[in-house]
Every structure is written in structure tokens, then in C-alpha cells.
Amino acid sequence: xxxxxxxxxxxxxxxxLFEIDIDARLQAAVASINAHHGDAELAVITGDIAHWGxxxxxxxxxxxxxxxxxxWYPLMGNHDVLGAFYDGFxxxxxxxxxxxxxxxxxxxxxxxxxxxxxxxxxxGLLDDAQQAWLExxxxxxxxxxxxxxxxxxxxxGLEGLDNIRLMNADVLADVFARNPGKVRHxxxxxxxxxxxxxxxxxxxxxxxxxxxxxxxxxxxxVKLRSSSEMPGYAVAMITAExxxxxxxxxxxxxxxxxxxxxxxxxxxxxx
Numbered sequence: 564x565x566x567x568x569x570x571x572x573x574x575x576x577x578x579x580l581f582e583i584d585i586d587a588r589l590q591a592a593v594a595s596i597n598a599h600h601g602d603a604e605l606a607v608i609t610g611d612i613a614h615w616g617x618x619x620x621x622x623x624x625x626x627x628x629x630x631x632x633x634x635w636y637p638l639m640g641n642h643d644v645l646g647a648f649y650d651g652f653x654x655x656x657x658x659x660x661x662x663x664x665x666x667x668x669x670x671x672x673x674x675x676x677x678x679x680x681x682x683x684x685x686x687g688l689l690d691d692a693q694q695a696w697l698e699x700x701x702x703x704x705x706x707x708x709x710x711x712x713x714x715x716x717x718x719x720g721l722e723g724l725d726n727i728r729l730m731n732a733d734v735l736a737d738v739f740a741r742n743p744g745k746v747r748h749x750x751x752x753x754x755x756x757x758x759x760x761x762x763x764x765x766x767x768x769x770x771x772x773x774x775x776x777x778x779x780x781x782x783x784x785v786k787l788r789s790s791s792e793m794p795g796y797a798v799a800m801i802t803a804e805x806x807x808x809x810x811x812x813x814x815x816x817x818x819x820x821x822x823x824x825x826x827x828x829x830x831x832x833x834x
Contacts, residue, residue: 564671567596567606567633568797568808570752571772573642574612576619583791585774588814589627592773592796595813600798601632604669607676609752610640610713611772612648621651639663639678640713640752641685641727664693666700671801672707672747675700679714679729687714687729687753694734701742709801710749715769717762721777723787724754736763748806750799755789757810768808771795 569592578586596606608628613620628635637652639645639662648663649655656665658678667674675697679687689697701708716732718725729735739746740763749767755777758769771794778788798809 564669564801565600565603566669566671566799566801567600567603568609568750568768568770568799569606569773570609570770570796571611571640571755571774572608572624573614573772573774574620574624575614576617576623578623580614581775581789581791583775586623586627588794589624589773590630592794592813593627593630595811595816596796597630597632599811599816603633603798605633605667606631606635607674607711607750608635608637609711609750610638610680611642611752612637612640612651613644614642616642616644616647618647618650621647625651636667636674636676637663638676638711638713638752639680641680641687643680645680658692658696660692662690662692664696672709673700673704674709674711677710677712679712681730685727687712687727688731689729689734694738697735698738698741701738701745704742704745707747708745710746710765711751712749713752715751715753715758715767716749717767719754719756719758720781721779721787722783722785724777728753739763739765757795759808766806768797768799770797770810771812 572589612624658664663678665676681688714729716729746765754769755772773794775789776792778790793812793814795810795812800807
């Protein structure tokens, strides 16, 4: 099974942010996906669809994402506004309490989409309703489950991001511990960086934003800084044996070149 992981487009009603044409970047990502990965089963966008939660930003996002040749599923991020999110994405499943958490059945197993937003803070929270919903879903799971959420549950070493991660991550760890072996992989956004590893024994991955990136400046007291380095999306390939993830720098696809031996820049050995 093949699917696409997009995250953090941070669209605005004007189409620009930090002097970056973020509209054009999302449109270029969609064009690249359709051209090279149109066989993907679906796409997931792990939050921060809009930068200021403007209705016009969601309209722009819906227009761009509608060009994808596969179904797509958006999540809420800390910059998103729930009402405007559903006004723009009315086809997105909705929980009974009105929040944006839901299940998608795929050929690889259950994709469990969480809403880790918490009003009044950029940090994340897994509320009681979702804890119970997630627990029930994992108990009922007869195959693999994959978790999607905006906020990472662990520190990454970038203090500005660590201060706004999932703040009650122990609750998520407890759910996992009560359902060992059920969660095969976690995918999240928020980082604006490629970030991969394992947490509490569960592999995870994040990917670059389609807008701007987080500068990897480590150290205590270092403020969060962004950069205009190239955006990306990820192609995930899931089989019974593996979860393989490729980060795609879609604005650099024109830089490919032939790497045959005769073009390697080295003289042929003398005979």
C-alpha cells in the first residue's frame, strides 16, 4: 500500500506568508504527487492547514487539494480553527463531539486520525474523549493500526518545539501499553522538519512542511526560528514486512542528472 503524507501548508487568505508564495508551493506539491505518485491509495495532511484559521485559507486549500487524484484526509493543527476547518472541508469525517478525529479503513489497516489541538495554547493535548475512542479502536483492531496526529509526543532537542509538543504524552503511552503490538507506526506534523525514530517502542516519522521549515538550531534558550529551505512531502510504502518512507523535495525534481559511470567525472583506468 502506498500513501502520501503532507503537512503544515499554513495557507492564508492572501496566498502568501513570510514572503513565500505558499499557495504555489502547495499546488506544486499536488502536481508532483499526481505526476509521480498517482497510484497512491490516499493522502493525509497532518494539520496546520491554515496559518491564521481564515475561511479564505481553507477555501484555497480545498481548491488545491481537490486536484489530487486520490482521496485525501486533513487533520487539525494548532494554527487551525475548527469551525472554519469544517466549513472548508465539509466532507471530512467528524466525531460525535464535533472534533476532527476519525477512522479511515485502508488496505494496510486502520488509519486513526487524532485532533490534538487545545484551545488557548500551541501545545497539544489528547483529551478524555479521544483517549477513550482510541482505546476502543485499538482493542477492536484485528490488524495493524497507524496513528496520525499533529503534535509529536516526544522531545526533539529543539527547545521551541519541545515546549509545544503533545503535553500529556504519558496518556498516549498508557493507551499503547495496554494494547501492545497494535500500533505499527505514528505519523505527525508540526515539526516542519524530517524527523524519524521510535518512541516507547513505536516507530514514528514527520516530514517537511509544504510552506516553510524549522531551522535546526539546538541549545538551551534558543528561540524557534524558521527557514526558507526547500519544502517536501513523504511517500510511505507499507507491506507486511516493512514501512518505508521517502522524503520528496518536490521543488528540486528538475535537478536530476544521469549518474552512469561514464558521467562520474573520473578518468577511466589505464590498461
